[in-house]
Amino acid sequence: MRMTTGARIFWTRCAMLLAALLCWEVYARLWADTRFVSPPSLVLHAAIFELFREPGVIDALVTSLWILFVAYALAILFGVAIGLAVGWSSFGRKAFFPVVLLLYGIPQVILLPLFVLIFGIGPACKIAFGLSHGFFPIAVNVISGMKNINILYLRSGHSLGASSFDIARYIYLPNMLQSLFTGLRLGMTLTLLGVVLAELYVSTQGIGYWTKLYAETHDPAPLFALIAILALMAVILNELVRAIERRGLRWRG
Amino acid sequence: MNKMTPAGQIVSSQTAAISIQNVRQQYPGRHSSAAVLALDDISLDIPRGEFVCLLGPSGCGKSTLLNIVGGLIKPTAGKVQVSGRTIDGPSPRDIAFIFQESTLLPWYTIRENFHVSFKFSRIARSEWQSRTEEALAAVGMSRFIDHYPEQLSVGMRQRVNLARGIALGTDIILMDEPFAALDEQTRMVLGEDLSELLAKTGKTIVFVTHSLAEAVFLSDRVYVMAARPGRLKTIVEIDEPHPRSPDFMLTTRFGDLRNQLYGLLRDEVREGLQIERKSSAAAGRT
Ligand SMILES: Nc1ncnc2c1ncn2[C@@H]1O[C@H](COP(=O)(O)OP(=O)(O)OP(=O)(O)O)[C@@H](O)[C@H]1O
Ligand SMILES: [Mg+2]
Numbered sequence: 001m002r003m004t005t006g007a008r009i010f011w012t013r014c015a016m017l018l019a020a021l022l023c024w025e026v027y028a029r030l031w032a033d034t035r036f037v038s039p040p041s042l043v044l045h046a047a048i049f050e051l052f053r054e055p056g057v058i059d060a061l062v063t064s065l066w067i068l069f070v071a072y073a074l075a076i077l078f079g080v081a082i083g084l085a086v087g088w089s090s091f092g093r094k095a096f097f098p099v100v101l102l103l104y105g106i107p108q109v110i111l112l113p114l115f116v117l118i119f120g121i122g123p124a125c126k127i128a129f130g131l132s133h134g135f136f137p138i139a140v141n142v143i144s145g146m147k148n149i150n151i152l153y154l155r156s157g158h159s160l161g162a163s164s165f166d167i168a169r170y171i172y173l174p175n176m177l178q179s180l181f182t183g184l185r186l187g188m189t190l191t192l193l194g195v196v197l198a199e200l201y202v203s204t205q206g207i208g209y210w211t212k213l214y215a216e217t218h219d220p221a222p223l224f225a226l227i228a229i230l231a232l233m234a235v236i237l238n239e240l241v242r243a244i245e246r247r248g249l250r251w252r253g
Numbered sequence: 254m255n256k257m258t259p260a261g262q263i264v265s266s267q268t269a270a271i272s273i274q275n276v277r278q279q280y281p282g283r284h285s286s287a288a289v290l291a292l293d294d295i296s297l298d299i300p301r302g303e304f305v306c307l308l309g310p311s312g313c314g315k316s317t318l319l320n321i322v323g324g325l326i327k328p329t330a331g332k333v334q335v336s337g338r339t340i341d342g343p344s345p346r347d348i349a350f351i352f353q354e355s356t357l358l359p360w361y362t363i364r365e366n367f368h369v370s371f372k373f374s375r376i377a378r379s380e381w382q383s384r385t386e387e388a389l390a391a392v393g394m395s396r397f398i399d400h401y402p403e404q405l406s407v408g409m410r411q412r413v414n415l416a417r418g419i420a421l422g423t424d425i426i427l428m429d430e431p432f433a434a435l436d437e438q439t440r441m442v443l444g445e446d447l448s449e450l451l452a453k454t455g456k457t458i459v460f461v462t463h464s465l466a467e468a469v470f471l472s473d474r475v476y477v478m479a480a481r482p483g484r485l486k487t488i489v490e491i492d493e494p495h496p497r498s499p500d501f502m503l504t505t506r507f508g509d510l511r512n513q514l515y516g517l518l519r520d521e522v523r524e525g526l527q528i529e530r531k532s533s534a535a536a537g538r539t
Contacts, residue, residue, distance in 0.1 A: 152356050159323050159350035160373035160421075161343050170369050174360040 046221035075134030083142025133194030141183025145176025314483030388420035
C-alpha cells in the first residue's frame with residue numbers, strides 16, 4: 001500500500017506519541033513512586049471516573065474557558081487597535097514601537113501581585129492577566145506586519161482616492177495577515193498561560209485551582225489528566241487559529 | 254492653437270488639459286542644509302488629448318512632478334490646474350495613475366483588483382463587472398480574470414495593470430515608467446498596444462520614461478528636463494499621427510529625433526554623474 005507524504009508524516013507522529021506513552025506506562029508501573037507519577041492508563045481512568053464525575057472540575061473547566069475567551073477577545077481587540085495606531089505612520093513606529101517591545105520583554109509574573117491588588121481575586125484579575133500576556137505578541141506582529149508594506153500599493157490607493165478605512169481594510173490588513181496570524185497564535189498560547197498562572201496564584205476556582213489542589217494532596221493521576229486536558233485545549237485552539245489562517249491566506253496557494 | 258517654442262510657454266489656457274504654473278518642490282533633508290530642490294519653478298501646459306513624455310536624467314524630478322500633478326504631493330510653491338480646477342489632493346475622477354511596477358494587489362484576483370480600485374474611486378457598483386470585462390477584453394486578457402497576479406508573467410501583469418488604469422475612464426492618465434520592469438521586446442509590444450488603445454480615446458497622457466525610443470515612438474511632445482535643480486530644458490515635438498506602426502521606427506526621421514533627444518540629454522547625464530562623484534567624494538571626506 002502506498003501512502004502520500006502527508007499521511008506518512010501523520011502516522012509517524014502518531015507512532016511516536018504512542019511509543020512515548022508506552023515507555024511512560026512501563027516506567028510508571030515498574031519503577032516510579034506512585035505518589036508522584038501515574039501511568040497513562042491510570043491517568044485516563046482518573047480522567048473518566050474521577051475528574052468528569054466531580055462537578056467542581058467541570059465547572060472549573062467552563063469557568064477557565066470562559067475567562068480565556070474573554071481575555072483573548074480583549075487581547076485581539078486591544079492588540080489590533082493599538083498595533084494599527086502605532087504602525088500607521090513611521091513616526092508612530094519610531095516613537096512607540098520600542099516602548100511596546102520593552103514592555104513585551106518584562107516577565108509579567110512579577111506584576112501578578114499588582115494585578116491581584118488592583119483587580120481582586122475574581123475573574124477580572126485573570127482576564128486582565130491573560131489579556132496582558134496575549135496583547136503584546138498580537139500588537140507587535142500587527143506593527144511589524146504594517147512596517148513591510150510596498151509603498152507603491154499605498155500610493156496607488158491614495159491616487160485612487162481611497163479613504164483611510166479603505167487603505168486599512170484592503171491594503172494593510174491583507175498585507176499583514178500572515179504576520180497577524182502568527183501574532184494571534186502566539187497570543188492564544190500566552191493568554192492561556194496568563195490565565196492559568198493567575199489561577200495557580202490566587203484562585204479558589206478554575207483549572208489552576210484544581211491542579212494546585214491535586215498536587216498538594218499527592219494525587220497524581222487526576223493531576224496529569226488535568227494537565228493533559230490543558231495541553232489538549234492549547235493544541236485545539238492553536239489548530240483552530242491555523243485553520244482560519246489557511247482560509248485567510250488562500251491566495252498564497 | 255499657439256505654437257510652443259521655447260521651454261514652458263503657454264499654449265492657450267482653453268486647450269490645456271494640465272497647466273503647471275511655477276511649481277517648486279523642495280524636500281526637507283535631515284538638516285536644513287541637506288534640503289533637496291527637486292523642481293525649480295516649472296511652468297508648462299499640456300494640451301488636451303496629447304500623449305506627452307517627461308524625459309530627463311535620473312533624479313531630475315520626473316516622478317516628483319507626476320506626483321504633484323496627480324495630487325499625491327503638495328508642491329512647495331506654485332500650482333497645478335486640471336481643466337481649470339486647481340489640484341488639491343488626488344482626483345480619481347479626472348486622473349488615473351499607473352505606476353512603475355505592477356501595483357496589482359497579490360491577495361486579490363484580477364477581477365477583485367479591478368473591483369477594489371473601482372470601489373476606491375467610488376465608481377457605481379453596477380458598472381464594475383462590465384468595465385472589468387471590457388478593459389480586459391481590450392488588452393486580450395479576459396481569460397485571466399480569475400487568476401491571481403502572481404500566476405501571470407510580469408508582462409501580462411503590466412498589461413492588466415494598464416487595462417485597470419484605463420478602465421477608470423479618466424480623461425488624464427499619468428504613467429511613471431510603466432514598462433521599466435519589462436524586457437525590451439515586451440515593452441515595445443506593449444508600447445504599440447498602448448499607442449493603439451489610446452489613439453481613439455482622446456485621452457491626455459503624461460508618461461515618464463528613460464527610453465529614448467519609447468519617448469519618440471509614443472509621444473506627441475517630449476519635455477526634456479535638466480537636473481539639479483530639476484527644470485524644463487526644451488520641448489521636442491513629434492509630428493506623427495497615432496496609432497503609430499512599427500514602421501515608424503525604421504524611418505530616418507525616427508532616428509534623427511532619437512539622436513536629437515540623446516544630444517540634449519547626454520550632457521545632462523554626464524553632468525549629473527560628475528556632481529554625483531563630487532558630492533560622494535565630499536561625503537567620504539567628512
Ligand atoms: N521623499 C523624498 N524625500 C527627500 N528627497 C526626495 C524624495 N523624493 C525624491 N527626492 C529627491 O528629489 C529628487 C528628484 O526625485 P524624483 O524621484 O522625482 O526623480 P526622477 O526624475 O523620478 O528620478 P528617476 O529617473 O531615478 O526615477 C532626487 O534628488 C531625489 O533624491
Ligand atoms: Mg522616478
